[in-house]
Amino acid sequence: MKKSIIALFAAATMAAGVSAQQQDSAGGTSAGGIGGVSTGVIATGVVAVGVVAGIINNNNADSSGGDPVEPTCEGDDQIVDDVCVGTTMTVTVSGSQTITVPVTFTYAPTVQ
Secondary structure (H helix, E strand, O other), rough: OOHHHHHHHHHHHHHHHHHHHHHHHHOOOOOOOOHOOHHHHHHHHHHHHHHHHHHHHHHHOOOOOOOOOOOOOOOOOEEEEEEEEEEEEEEEEEEOOOEEEEEEEOHHHHOO
């Protein structure tokens, strides 16, 4: 969709440039195309084709018609707000003291 919009703006910019060149031409003739078709008509046709191509491309895009994919986490980690949350125990020994601290970590779930 974004590519279609960018292409549409590029075509519109070219059409505006062609129109500006047409008005600046010497003698004021407006038939700059083939067989008396003006460059404005050609530019309008290019923009129209771009719009139609964008609509068709958007229409052919994948919709949510397929099987839904469930994200999974490793081990027994839980999914909270679309993020996997896990806990591990860290053991620190300082002299004769042993300190066990739970450490919580997050990571993106796996989608297969």
